[in-house]
Amino acid sequence: MEHFDTIVVGAGVAGLTAARLLARDGRRVAVLEARDRVGGRVWTDRTDGLVTDLGASWIHGVTDSPVAAAAAAFGMRTAEFTVGGYQPDSRPIAYHGPDGERLPDADAHRFAADIHDVDATLLDVVAASAPDASYRDVTEAALARQAWDAERVQRVREYLEHRSEEQYGAWIEDLAAHGLDDDSIDGDEVVFPEGYDRLPQQLAEGLDLRLEHVVSHVRWSADGVVVSTDRGSFAADTTVVTVPVGVLKSDDLVVEPPLPEPVAGALGRLEMNAFEKVFLRFPTRFWDDGVYAIRQQGPESRWWHSWYDLTSLHGTPTLLTFAAGPAARETRDWPEGLVVESVLAQLTRLYGDRVEQPTHVHRTDWQGDPFARGSYAYMTVGSSTADHDDLATPIGGVLHLAGEATWTDDPATVPAAMLSGHRAASNILGRDIPIDEVWSN
Incomplete structure (x- = not known):
């Protein structure tokens, strides 16, 4: 031996x-x-001649990051692509209301302001939460303090559900109240084109x-x-x-x-969470110009609610979306074609017959990987x-x-x-x- x-x-x-x-x-x-x-x-997958990071993609904040320092020392080229912890604004985001129509800028700004108001309230609510509180418990308490009408509350509630899923691949009721305590970004976020x-x-x-x-x-x-x-x-x-x-x-x-x-x-x-990536490459860029993300609100956003435009990384029209939490579990055994059909159905709500069939699709399956059993860990209730x-x-x-x-x-x-x-x-x-x-x- x-x-x-x-x-x-x-x-x-x-x-x-x-x-x-x-x-x-x-x-x-x-x-x-x-x-x-x-x-x-x-x-990193390169089978189609393009670079696709199927696992980790970002350095979430390069300031004082050892990985950023290592990447620089190793000569790894980076590209700024700041997502900011499922940010509501600060980067151009095309928000679409429950009817599929894009929100006017004023409405999008008000929606983002509502999220910032709830987040400010959340700081105190989370700090005072019980040991067995879930992220749902604290976000509902923060929403209750706003004195908004039901429709306004529901739009922000959806956003908070999506944030729990997109940040940690967990349903909001399964994530600990302190599960997003580390959700802060220091400096630009970058990805690796190569x-x-x-x-x-x-x-x-x-x-x-x-x-x-x-x-x-x-x-x-x-x-x-x-x-x-x-x-x-x-x-x-x-x-x-x-x-x-x-x-x-x-x-x-x-x-x-x-x-x-x-x-x-x-x-x-x-x-371990349930969090999968779905990359869709298209013949042309049919979505909004000048935005880095597309988001929809309302019941139709339950699974597919956010798309990120990766076109600038390689020049090929590309959208990235996530199956996270319940969506990742429920679509885990779906054939690729059915997943693509489901994603395109939501894009069609927003862009109609401008939507095209993708030329290439990459879909991860970290849940089915016996050496991972999920994408990363999250804090359960308690x-x-x-x-x-x-x-x-x-x-x-x-x-x-x-x-x-x-x-x-x-x-x-x-x-x-x-x-x-x-x-x-x-x-x-x-x-x-x-x-x-x-x-x-």
């Missing part, structure tokens, strides 16, 4: 960051990855990577760890496990002895923000968990993954490591 100083389970950004830092310190490190590629939930996967590829250079090694057991004790895979077992003094929450909670990966508190409790209060960091509590001096779900300040992001891998490496080495060692030569 091969023996290493550290075994890292998972070659996503968290695992690669930890492995890179430990290897730079002279440790003998092996990275075991179930897939045939690095990156995990950072995955693909986000350049980041994990650069991080992986020089590492001992064992691809297509599916880990089934992690046995830990004071003497070290034994990691079992479908290609044999490996021993190490320490291990960093970076698999998503969905895999960690499944029967496919057994940790023995079982995870202790507070790790086990934190894991039990986090869940959880607290501390659960993220508690999940990363070192175990027995030998077992460390890392990944986007284990970072409190900005969970569900690539920076969170990178920072958690950096923390795990620092804990193993017993000293603080400058974060820029992740990308420096």
Whole structure:
């Protein structure tokens, strides 16, 4: 049985960051990855000759972002595309009312102002909420303070439902009241026209990577760890496990002895979401000029409510929409053609016979991916923000968990993954490591 100083389970950004830092310190490190590629939930598709990021797409705020710094050091080209946490305004948005007609600018501005008013109220409501309050509970309390008519309340209520789904892939009643506490953006948001996967590829250079090694057991004790895979077992003094929450909670990966508190409790209060992307490329750009997003209100917006214009990234007319929360679950087993028909039916409400059939469609299925079981984790009702960091509590001096779900300040992001891998490496080495060692030569 091969023996290493550290075994890292998972070659996503968290695992690669930890492995890179430990290897730079002279440790003998092996990275075991179930897939045939690095990156995990950072995955870029180029099969149609264009770049499509099926997993992570954005850096949500480049100010003081380690990922932005790493991307710059690795020479990764970026393009500004600020979405601002499902923002109601500040970028050109074409709002369409329940009848499908585009709202006049004055009406759109009033609607955005209503959202800002509710958000201001929400700060106090969330702070005073009960431990078992849902995001629905606090948003309803904030709406009740506005003294608006039923129609006005309903339009904002829909928006808040959509925000819960689009930010965390969860229905508003399933998300904890504090589930959007981290919903803040510092600086421009950017995407990668040449693909986000350049980041994990650069991080992986020089590492001992064992691809297509599916880990089934992690046995830990004071003497070290034994990691079992479908290609044999490996021993190490320490291990960093970076698999998503969905895999960690499944029967496919057994940790023995079982995870202790507070790790086990934190894991039990986090869940993987249902959040899928649908990219549609068209022969021509039939939608509004001068907007970066299209949104519709009313009952028809229950599933398909927002489309983002990605045309500027590659010059090909492209819209991105999301199946999130209930929509992602209910359409999961639909054939692609039926999903496209459903999306186009809503676009036709807005643009009539101008709508064309797409030339290419990319549709993700992170829910069906056995090595992800969802796109990212969210806080269920009864959880607290501390659960993220508690999940990363070192175990027995030998077992460390890392990944986007284990970072409190900005969970569900690539920076969170990178920072958690950096923390795990620092804990193993017993000293603080400058974060820029992740990308420096």
